Amino acid sequence: MKVVLEHLTKKFPNRNRKIKEDVIAVNDFDFEIPDGKLIALLGPSGCGKSTTLNLICGLLAPSSGRILFGDIDVTKLPPENRGVGLVFQNYALYPHLTVLQNIMFPLENLKGKDKMTKEEMKKKAAESAKIVQIDHLLERRPGELSGGQQQRVAIARALVKRPRVLLLDEPLSNLDARLRLQTREEIRRIQRETGITTVFVTHDQDEAMSISDMIVVMEAGILQQIGKPQEVYDDPVNLFVAKFLGTPAINVFDGRVEKGELVIGKDRVLKISGVPDQEVTVGIRPEGFWVDDEGPLLCKVRAVEVMGRDVSIVSTHEGSQAEQIRSIISTDFHMDTTRKEVRFALKPRKVHLFDKKTGERIRFEVKE
């Protein structure tokens, strides 16, 4: 089931009653989630991700705009008639019920022709538990389960009615680091196995990039960019997206374009065309550097961190906005760790220019 958001907007009254102006949590969202895909809503805290999820779910009503599942307008439908399953950040498992009772709970509400017998419910619940591999824990209470197991129970409960759309709110944030890696694979597997269109909310870009088919980057209620993880990473539309994606983060410099050359500090780093002379913000990915003794960017070395697979050079440059620059160099190159200075050449594809004021991307061509 594809999900379409049409000019979706959600406003909340300001918490501070003196301020009359509403807070816009979701501002004119307009995109389509293709059928059977795993989508991440990615953004920093308070950017409106969870609000978007609740709008799709139907727990919140939009201020304006429409939501369609397939071709059906569900904007006015209550959650139970939309065919959605929601997994809460804290799982919201009923603590006084057993795992089996928790998973059965949604089925007990079915009315009319969908009404099931106890046996049918148990069978359905057991099937659902099997998908998430917790069928041996059915008699336990949530309090007796680990965080990861609780998470699976919550997913099983969301899946038991065979929803058309599965929604997960920060599904991994309550798990420890090791479980997080494991569980994200698990979510990917469950999504593949069931083929249910799945939307999950996260503020962790690693999580979003690693398992999703498509990511939606948001900030302050505004959709920044939508696309495949690699595309968004390689081709960010603005400085925010560039900074938000990637660990280590992108290195940001103050630079300027001068007569077809990109200049950072005193260093003329790249010959470019298609950009008029102006001050710009330059973003260079950590993997966008080579060590080259003829290279144009001269940096003072602070530390060389040997990681085994590669080497991370921490250095400083007068043009850098942050205190230090982090570059990741393949170990094919042997770095003398005692060096005081290093010269870098840049990989043009890893260099992005942004408007000094708006942060919008400025595209350029590389001159050989």
Next chain:
Amino acid sequence: MSKKSLKGWLYLLPALIFLGIFMVYPLVDVFIYSVEEGYNSASQTFFGYGAYNYSFVLHDPYFLQAIKNTFLLVIITVPLSTLLALLISLALTSITKLRDLFQTVYFLPYVTNTLAIGLVFMILFKKTPYSEGLVNMLINFFGGPSVDFIDGPYWAKLFVLCFYTIWVVLPFKVLILTSALLSVNKDYYNAARVDGTSRWRIFRRITLPMISPSIFYLVITGFIGAFKAYSDAVALFGTNLNAAGMNTIVGYVYDMLYGDSGGYPSYAAAAALILFVIVLTITAINMLLRKKFVYIS
């Protein structure tokens, strides 16, 4: 004894001394009094030990009346006040406008003096040669005959006593239940809403189990409090409760000690111990039921 545990006992000592003097010693003493037959408080002498005091108390029509009154009071007021408190708390938590105002209004009886409330109830219910009382005026308005709630038939007096008791205990229960309801995580309700759970089912399957520890606490303390009722009856019917036929067990104990017919500490002690056994039994039953009905996290 190790030095560390010695230090621990030393810290506990002040509390233990006070508890010993004011709790343990009187308890033991009450038991001794209750088995001393023919105790004379003036000469401090007695004939011997035996169960006569218990037998006397259990055959005293005033005591039997007090038992009847107390049990009726407990059976009527505890469930009713808890249920009412639950309804009020549900209403309070489901509104946002004026919630603070109503919360204050419902809490007012808690901070008001018992005797002052009693006086107000007298004015509301009492029938005098000069005035019918407010409640009777209402009854008359709807075409009913006047009832003397304070000096009239038994059921009328019991009604006033129960009404009064419920009104006095309500604020505390509302306070406890409101905070219990507010502490239930909203996500449980949202999760239930996603599944289209009806409001009644949400209440029965989620809310009620979640606040069951608070309800249980209120029922137990409600039972104990109602069994110990005394001042409420005095506030409504005056100190001569036996004459009014509205005495309670604690009232009987007091009368036996200090009342006009008083000066019999042995009878008082026996009655007090009977009350103790009753409360103990009821609480034990409650505790057994707790396992079955209360969700314990």
